[in-house]
Structure formats: C-alpha cells, structure tokens
Amino acid sequence: MLWSLIKILSFVAMVMLVSFGAGRLMEAQGGVTIEYAGFELSFGALQAALLFLGLLITLWLLLKLFGLAIALLRFINGDETALSRYFDRNREHRGFEALSDGLMALASGDGRDAMAKAKKADRLLNRSDLTNLIVAQAAVANGDRQTAEATYKKLLKEPKTRFVGTYGLLQQHLQDGDTEVALKLAEHAFALKPQHGETQDVLLKLQAGQEDWHGVRATLTAKLKHGTLPKDVHKRRDAVFALSQARDLRAEGKLEEAQSYAVEANRLAPGLVPAALLAAEGYREQNNGKQASRILRAAWQLAPHPELAAGFAALAPDEAPTARLKRFAQFAKGTEPHAETKMLMAELHVALADFDGARQALGEHAKTDPTMRALTILAAIERGDGADDQSVRQLLTQAISAQRNPQWICENCGHVHHDWEPVCLNCEAIDSIAWKHPPMSEAVSPDMLPLIVGHMAQGGANLPPLLEPEGLIQPGEDAAKTVTDDMPLKK
Numbered sequence: 448m449l450w451s452l453i454k455i456l457s458f459v460a461m462v463m464l465v466s467f468g469a470g471r472l473m474e475a476q477g478g479v480t481i482e483y484a485g486f487e488l489s490f491g492a493l494q495a496a497l498l499f500l501g502l503l504i505t506l507w508l509l510l511k512l513f514g515l516a517i518a519l520l521r522f523i524n525g526d527e528t529a530l531s532r533y534f535d536r537n538r539e540h541r542g543f544e545a546l547s548d549g550l551m552a553l554a555s556g557d558g559r560d561a562m563a564k565a566k567k568a569d570r571l572l573n574r575s576d577l578t579n580l581i582v583a584q585a586a587v588a589n590g591d592r593q594t595a596e597a598t599y600k601k602l603l604k605e606p607k608t609r610f611v612g613t614y615g616l617l618q619q620h621l622q623d624g625d626t627e628v629a630l631k632l633a634e635h636a637f638a639l640k641p642q643h644g645e646t647q648d649v650l651l652k653l654q655a656g657q658e659d660w661h662g663v664r665a666t667l668t669a670k671l672k673h674g675t676l677p678k679d680v681h682k683r684r685d686a687v688f689a690l691s692q693a694r695d696l697r698a699e700g701k702l703e704e705a706q707s708y709a710v711e712a713n714r715l716a717p718g719l720v721p722a723a724l725l726a727a728e729g730y731r732e733q734n735n736g737k738q739a740s741r742i743l744r745a746a747w748q749l750a751p752h753p754e755l756a757a758g759f760a761a762l763a764p765d766e767a768p769t770a771r772l773k774r775f776a777q778f779a780k781g782t783e784p785h786a787e788t789k790m791l792m793a794e795l796h797v798a799l800a801d802f803d804g805a806r807q808a809l810g811e812h813a814k815t816d817p818t819m820r821a822l823t824i825l826a827a828i829e830r831g832d833g834a835d836d837q838s839v840r841q842l843l844t845q846a847i848s849a850q851r852n853p854q855w856i857c858e859n860c861g862h863v864h865h866d867w868e869p870v871c872l873n874c875e876a877i878d879s880i881a882w883k884h885p886p887m888s889e890a891v892s893p894d895m896l897p898l899i900v901g902h903m904a905q906g907g908a909n910l911p912p913l914l915e916p917e918g919l920i921q922p923g924e925d926a927a928k929t930v931t932d933d934m935p936l937k938k
Contacts, residue, residue, distance in 0.1 A: 543568070545564045545565075545567040545568035546564070546565070546568040546577060546581070548560075548564045549562075549563075549567075549568060549578075549581045549585070550581065552564055552585075553581060553584055553585055553588065556588060558585045558586070558587075558588030558589030558590075558591075559585075561581060561584070562581075562582055562585035562586065562589065564581075565578045565582045565585060566578070566582065568581075576602075576605055576607060576608050579598050579601050579602055579608070580602065580608070580611060582594070582598045583595050583598035583599050583602070583615055586598060587619075592619065595615070595619065596619060599611075599612045599613075599616045599619070600612065600616070602615070610636060610639040610640045610643075613632055613635050613636045613639060614636050614643075614646065616632055617629055617632040617636055617646075617649065620632060621649070626653060626657075629649075629653060630650075630654070633646060633649050633650040633653055634650065636650075637650050637666070637669075641669050641673065642675075644673075647666060647670050647673075647675060650666050651663060651877065652875065652877065654666060655688075655869070655870050655875070655877055656870070656875060658691070658695070660688045660689075660691045660692045660695070661692070663688045664688050664689070664692075667681055667684055667685055667688070668681075682715050682716065683715070683716050683719075683878065684877065684878050686712045686713075686715035686716035686719055686722060687712070687716070687719070687869045687877075689709075689711045689712040689715065690708070690712035690719065690722045690869070691869045692705075692708045693705045693706070693707075693708035693709035693712060693722075693725055694725065696708060697725075702729070702732070705725075705729070706726070706729035706730075706733075709722060709725040709726040709729055710729070712725075712726070713742055713746075717742075717745050717749055718746060718749035718750045720750065720755060720867070720882070721867045723742050723745070723755065723758075724743075724754055724755065726739075726742050727740075727742045727758050727762075728758070730742070731761070731762060736763075739758075739762055740778075743755050743759045743762075744759075744778055747759075747778065747779065747782065748781060748782060750882075751779070751782055751785045751786075751787035751788055751791075752787065752882060753787065753791075756775070756778075756787075756791050759775070759778055760775075768795070768798045768799050769799065771795065771798075772792075772795045772796070772799060775791065775792070775795055776792070779791060786812055786821075789808060789809055789810060789812045790809065790820060790821060792805075792808035793805045793808040793809040793824050793828070794824060795808075796808055797824065797827055797828065797831065800831065802828050802831040802832050805824070805827075805828045806828050806832075809821070809824060809825065809828065813825040816850075817845065817849050817850070818849055818850045818851070818852055818884070819847070819849045819850065819851050819852055820852045822842055822843075822845050822846035822849055823843070823846045825842055826842035826846065829842060850884055851884065851885050852884075853882050853883055853884050853885075854882070854883070854884075854885050855867050855868075855881070855882060856880070856881060856882075856883050857871040857873060857874060857876060857879045857881075858876075858879050858880075858883075859871060859874050859876035859879040860873050860874035860876065860879075861886075863885055867880050868880055
C-alpha cells in the first residue's frame with residue numbers, strides 16, 4: 448500500500464513538473480534558429496524542447512533497430528539462438544524490474560502488490576527459485592497461509608531452495624502451535640544447514656520443550672562447533688541438560704546411570720546448586736559421605752545457598768548441635784562475609800542458645816540487608832537475650848513487610864518457581880532460573896499480627912515457640928534447616 452502511494456505521488460509530481468516546464472517554455476522569449484545550405488529554420492523554446500526529445504527517442508529506436516538487425520544477420524549466418532537471445536534480454540530486463548518492484552513492495556509491507564509483481568517476474572524470467580520466495584513472503588504478509596504453504600512446498604522440490612522452503616514451513620507451524628510437526632521440520636532444516644543459527648535456536652527450544660535432553664545436548668554441541676555459542680555458555684547449558692538427564696534417570700530408577708550424569712553436570716558447572724545437590728545425594732546413597740561433602744563445600748564456596756546447607760546437614764542427621772556447629776564452621780570457612788553464611792551460622796548458634804555467638808555471627812547484616820529471614824533471626828536473638836515484648840514485636844513487624852527471601856525466579860519473565868527447572872515453566876526460556884529476591888510482597892495487615900506473634904507472654908523457654916524462625920535448629924533436634932521463604936515464623 449505504501450509503495451503504491453509513493454508511485455502515485457511520484458507520477459503526480461512528474462506531471463506537475465512537466466506542466467510547469469512546458470508553461471515556462473511557452474512564456475519564454477526567443478528560440479532556436481538552424482541555418483544550413485541556405486535554409487533557415489526557426490523554432491520557439493517549446494518547439495525546440497519537443498524537437499530535442501523527439502531526437503532522443505529516434506536515437507533510442509535506431510539503436511534498438513540496429514541491435515535487431517545485428518541479431519538478424521547473425522541468425523541468417525547460422526546462429527539459431529541470436530534472435531531468441533535478443534528478445535530474451537529485453538524480457539529478462541523487464542522481469543528483473545518486476546522482481547525489484549516486488550522486493551520493494553514486500554519491504555514496504557504491501558503484500559498484494561508484491562505478489563502481483565512476483566507473478567509478473569515469474570512469467571518473464573522463468574526463475575521460480577527467485578519468484579516463489581517472494582510470492583511466499585508476500586502471501587505471509589497478506590495473511591494468505593494457504594498460498595504461502597503451497598509456495599513453500601514448491602521450494603522443497605529444488606535442492607538449492609529446499610532449506611528455504613523447509614524453514615518457511617517451520618515458521619508457519621510454529622505460529623500455529625503445532626510443535627510436533629515443527630520439531631520434525633526443524634530437524635530436517637538443521638540437517639540441511641546445521642550452521643544456521645536461527646534453526647539451531649528453534650530446534651533447541653523445541654527439543655527442550657519435548658524434554659529430549661540428549662537431542663538438546665547434541666544441538667548445543669553443533670552451536671559450539673559452528674561458532675554460534677560461546678564456550679562458557681555451552682559448558683553451563685550442557686551441565687544444565689546433563690542434570691536434566693540425571694533427574695529423569697533417577698525418576699526411572701536408573702540410579703547408577705543417573706549418578707554419572709549428575710557428576711558430569713557438577714564437573715561442568717560446580718556452582719550449579721541442583722547439580723551439586725543431586726551428585727552429593729547420589730554419593731550419600733553410596734555411603735561416600737566424604738565425596739558428597741567435598742562437592743557440597745565446593746559449591747558453597749562458589750555460591751552459598753540454603754539448599755546446600757540442608758544437603759550438608761543431611762550427611763550427618765543424628766549429630767549433636769555442638770558437633771554440627773563445628774562441622775559447619777569448616778564447611779563455610781572462607782565465606783564468612785557472605786550473607787547466607789552469616790545467617791546460617793547465626794541459626795546454628797541460636798540452636799545452642801548461644802545468643803551472643805548468634806549476634807556476633809549475624810553482625811550488622813539485619814541492618815544493612817533487612818530481609819524477612821535476617822530480621823526473624825534477629826528477633827529470635829533479641830528474645831533469647833531477654834528483650835521486652837515490644838522490641839521483639841517491632842522486629843517481627845519489620846520482618847513481615849521486609850524483602851522476601853530469595854527464590855528460584857526466571858530472569859526472563861520474572862515467574863517464581865518452587866524448584867529449579869532447566870526451562871522456565873512460564874516463558875520456556877532455557878537456563879533462565881536464578882536464585883534471587885522476588886519483588887516486594889504485600890505487607891501483612893496489622894490485624895493479622897496477633898495470629899502470627901501470639902501471646903508472647905506465655906513463652907518461658909529460651910526461644911518462645913511462637914517466635915522461633917521456621918527451620919532454625921533447636922536444641923535436641925536431629926536436622927538443621929534454614930528459614931523458608933513463605934513461613935518465617937513457626938506457629
């Protein structure tokens with residue numbers, strides 16, 4: 448539509464320009480005088496301009512006739528294709544002009560005009576490899592899915608256009624949500640042109656959606672080979688999908704095979720928390736606590752995470768709180784400045800009723816980074832030290848409305864996941880789940896505070912039950928857990 452409008456406006460402008468020029472020539476004084484052999488011819492300005500234009504046209508016709516005469520002489524002398532070549536050149540020229548116009552119309556979004564020009568070019572050029580592609584694209588722009596599909600199928604017949612036809616059909620089926628057919632087409636397109644980056648990405652996404660982890664890893668390797676994926680990204684994503692293989696194999700009861708993939712995932716990405724947890728769990732089941740401990744500690748050094756602490760606690764579920772504190776001190780050594788380490792060690796000290804040690808371990812973290820978990824731990828410490836109910840209540844009120852604890856969140860769409868996933872359950876982005884703080888949640892109504900806090904005056908122990916942070920290790924308990932995200936207080 449835009450291209451048609453441009454052509455109309457150009458024509459109108461040209462007519463106006465010619466009319467203006469003719470008017471000025473008619474008004475002009477003087478003219479052109481030609482003298483030759485005693486003859487004298489005088490022309491006005493307009494007449495001279497028309498004469499000059501006529502001479503140009505005559506010259507062009509003479510050149511055309513000269514070319515035709517040359518072709519005719521060659522034909523008479525035995526060149527049987529001379530005349531056909533002469534006319535084909537003109538035909539080809541008009542065909543490429545139509546093709547060029549079709550491309551311009553397609554670029555401007557005028558699908559109908561693009562299709563008309565493409566069909567004209569097809570008649571003149573007899574180059575279906577060029578014209579069919581424009582027809583297909585124009586049909587897509589025009590919303591004519593049937594014509595587009597039929598034209599893409601025509602492109603499948605020629606080896607040099609087979610990939611283009613396959614990729615076009617692939618895009619159509621993706622738009623229709625037909626992932627099964629789209630996957631087969633993506634595999635075929637990938638086989639035809641494995642270095643094509645967009646085909647790799649589409650195939651990767653479709654394979655991940657079908658949980659074809661083996662196929663995904665093969666595609667990742669191809670992306671690395673053809674230079675469309677950096678080595679570090681490939682290594683990380685290969686670990687993600689090796690972990691996915693391990694999880695599926697464990698679900699099928701193939702523990703040994705699952706463990707080999709889990710170990711591979713941990714080797715490729717030691718900081719990938721779910722991989723470290725699964726590999727450590729496999730070693731724990733094999734009674735190899737030393738190796739499990741090594742994997743968990745290495746992961747903690749890279750990225751302290753509460754699930755790693757829970758996994759490390761599970762290696763010795765029956766140990767006393769004092770022994771646990773000593774073992775975790777070695778586990779977290781070197782990461783003392785990290786917030787997760789501060790809160791973990793504070794929780795362990797609280798479990799021993801060592802509130803001075805808990806306060807020292809927590810430091811100023813509750814002030815510098817007042818999250819729900821940090822403030823809850825501080826409230827437990829204050830209560831253990833004998834602080835008045837008002838002070839504790841104030842801390843708990845702050846905790847309720849504070850920044851929530853980190854969760855598994857998709858960095859692409861912001862969707863919160865209960866557990867880590869290789870592919871976002873909402874937007875299907877690959878390897879986009881990260882451990883981070885969610886958006887600020889709505890504060891709890893003050894009317895709900897009594898339900899959460901309870902009657903603090905009833906507490907008589909070191910930590911009143913209604914003030915115990917969820918998951919804190921209590922004296923005498925067997926296992927240590929960290930504060931959960933959604934239930935900061937134990938009721």
